[in-house]
Amino acid sequence: MQPARRIALDVILAVRESDAYANLLLPVRLQRAKLSTADAGFATELTYGTLRRQGYYDAVIALAAGRTVDRIDAPILDVLRLACHQLLSMRTAQHAAVDESVQLAKTVGSNSATGFVNGVLRTITRSTADEWRKRVLGDLDGDARLAAEFSHPLWIVRAFKAALAAEGRDSELENLLEADNVAPRVSLVALPGFSTVEELDAYPSPFSPVGATLDGGDPLQLEPVRAGRARVQDEGSQLAALALSRARPVVAGETWLDLCAGPGGKSALLAAEARASGAVLTANELVPARAELVRKALAVFDPAPEVWELDGTTIGDSHPDAFDRILIDAPCTGLGALRRRPEARWRKVPRDVAHLSGLQSNLLDAGLKALKPGGVLAYVTCSPHLAETKVIVEGALKKWGAAVERIDTPAVLSTVTGEPLDLGDGQHVQLWPHRHSTDAMFIQLLTKV
Ligand SMILES: C[S@@+](CC[C@H](N)C(=O)[O-])C[C@H]1O[C@@H](n2cnc3c(N)ncnc32)[C@H](O)[C@@H]1O
Known part of the structure; x- marks a missing residue:
């Protein structure tokens, strides 16, 4: 055999x-x-x-x-x-x-x-x-046909359809489902100050200024990756971290918090950005085993950022008005990363969305409380499901009224990326596998007035 x-x-x-x-x-x-x-x-x-x-x-x-x-x-x-x-x-x-x-x-x-x-x-x-x-498609039509043909659960097809429709991209549903069935190429980040895209012997990524794409081979064979100076990281994740770190010029001494940090990919990039500009990053992760992974990801820094193990929903009460920049890369269904996690689509069920969206709202509310007036918060998910993205942001804006405002996130990212991202209308960023060859990452920058 x-x-x-x-x-x-x-x-x-x-x-x-x-x-x-x-x-x-x-x-x-x-x-x-x-x-x-x-x-x-x-x-x-x-x-x-x-x-x-x-x-x-x-x-x-x-x-x-x-x-x-x-x-x-x-x-x-x-x-x-x-x-x-x-x-x-x-x-x-x-x-x-x-x-x-x-x-x-x-x-x-x-x-x-x-x-x-x-x-x-x-x-x-x-x-x-x-x-x-x-024979399989028989007389199926509509969403059921797409679900069968592209091998996705029907509820996920419908969630993608709604998210695309919200951007006027209804006609792209087949392209998105198809993109989920193709393994992505390995994407690397060269941590600024520790490595460079040139050193990685890979193609520069189209959008992230610190990203590189491998044509093949095992990234762990690369010395910078083994040494923790470069990491495997989806380009969309790089852009989410950079949207926060580069939203506006950094004043030395700024305090930054990565509220949901495990396993530490975005923390590592934020820590490199903080180090270069004189800011101080703290990472937080609820699950101890994942907090250990964050410490490992940050071991290349000296001194390494502190890693807390708090329930992020309590951060607003324990640290009110404390941070200049906060990343909330919220626990989510991960529907935006199906191409990288082959079995994930069969494991998720619709009730996961209901459970997670409650937690996402609480985390965002706590993060806004912990944000200094005038500070910047990035709410990020690797899911395009509207209940985890726009609905959560709109809920927070409704609750906070005039005290919280959106920042024009596409405008911020356009100053970061090499190529224009061709995003839809609105002040949020929704990346797509079929359009950007990234995970379907959602990014909304907010500020507290
Ligand atoms: C999407 S992942 C973060 C990925 C990470 N930013 C990265 O780039 O590697 C969300 C993380 O939030 C953690 N988490 C879940 N509930 C939390 C809570 N109440 N407080 C803090 N972290 C939480 C999960 O354990 C998970 O590690």
Whole structure:
């Protein structure tokens, strides 16, 4: 049995059985197995592609098996999904995909399950990928058709549709869903004062002045990354941190707070910006294990910024009118980062939005209390869901009345980026994978009068 397929199946099993994150577990398994570059690439495509397109493959499997997928043993269903990806989306030879899948099924199921896998896969091989597509889409139309075709839960398709419509970009929904199914290239940040884009031997990113894009290869092989002078970071995240640090000139001695800092990516960039301008950053993270990651991310600084472990919703009472700049990179559904977290779309449920939006409102309210009059606060999410973005900001503006004002965030970012971002109307920034090749990051700068 090919080790690449075994690894892909193990990761997919762990994602389902123990809520593992594929993007964290897979690199560990690949490194341990010492696969060749080609085999590691094959395992990666198999794992991520299967997880992303799971909804679509389930529809194919249900048709081929003549039963709904909830009536198939979960590990056997995982084997079938893996095979579907090879048969319908990759150029794997059919006999290899079928035979190896049957071998995999033997390791996780009974003899009868092995026969079942063989039968279902033989049925799938009798039609082309295009014929299966036609069968799956059948007479579906509208959002349901897009959900099936691009393998997204229907509620997420509808949330994206509403967020695009709010910008008059209704016609871009297919492009957005498609972009979620393509693995992004690795994006790096060169921490100012510690590294440079030139040193990273990568292409300068189009928008972030401190960003670089790798064409391929393992970023951990780069010395600046290993030393913590440069980091893997989505370009949208870089722009969110820079929108705050460069919103206006820094006065030496300013106090900055990153309220929800774990695992520390934006804190590291803010700390570098603070160091260069004489400001003092404090990071805060509720979850102790994640606060440790923040300390690790900040270890390159001497002295390293303090890391607190407070509940951010209490910061307004414990530190009223205390900070010149505050970043609230709020806990969110992460719907804007689906291309980087292949299984995430199947884990989220609509009630997550309701729970998180309450927390987001409380964090924003606390942050505004902790902001000095005249200070700048950046409210950021890596989700474009309106209930986590504009609705939260509008709620805070309503509550605070004339005491809080929006800052024209697109205007601020236009002074930061190399290329114009081509944003919609309004004072917020909504980045999009299909337009900017970034996560769908939302950024709103606010000031307290
Ligand atoms: C979107 S992540 C932040 C990502 C981070 N800014 C970065 O760039 O690496 C949100 C973080 O908020 C933390 N969090 C959740 N509830 C919190 C609270 N009540 N107070 C402070 N942090 C909280 C989560 O544990 C999570 O680490």
